[in-house]
Amino acid sequence: ETGVTQTPRHLVMGMTNKKSLKCEQHLGHNAMYWYKQSAKKPLELMFVYNFKEQTENNSVPSRFSPECPNSSHLFLHLHTLQPEDSALYLCASSQDQLYEQYFGPGTRLTVT
């Protein structure tokens, strides 16, 4: 248990669906992150939020839309995804952007 939770743990969605991934951290951290892990590829940073403000968008397609309503919660809204978006989506948090990051268990997403 790292203090970072993610829901759902598994998600199957069609290309026309809209769904959201949720991340919550119970560590009192100020920075939160979304990463994507595809098969045969290293983990890729998608977005960084610091004190609820987005500080990094790593050229992510607009069909992925993040939302950070407060320092404890982070969402990833998904719409019109492609099969190649199937991956493990990991959320992380840290005290601030220079410190150790702690990861949630991930959401395994399959797009059909």
Place this chain on the structure above:
Amino acid sequence: GIQVEQSPPDLILQEGANSTLRCNFSDSVNNLQWFHQNPWGQLINLFYIPSGTKQNGRLSATTVATERYSLLYISSSQTTDSGVYFCAAVGSGNTGKLIFGQGTTLQVKP
């Protein structure tokens, strides 16, 4: 941006053996972490080690920042050590952008 390379990509050990995993990075770092990813995908923090040496049980790590590498030592390996080990770094001048290596897949045989 910073590049992170890990070696070897795959490693097979007999239970009880020792091993060394290496991580090379292309720039000075603000943050360097080692993780173990279990079969369910959870990344488990092993070390936060931008410089120096740390030990935790059978695991230890050393980062030589001036020479841009880090080593993870596993002693007396157990079957539960199997999985993928990742090194990740945040380059100086960057904040929060943790760049991961490709990982080392370790299999410990009984």
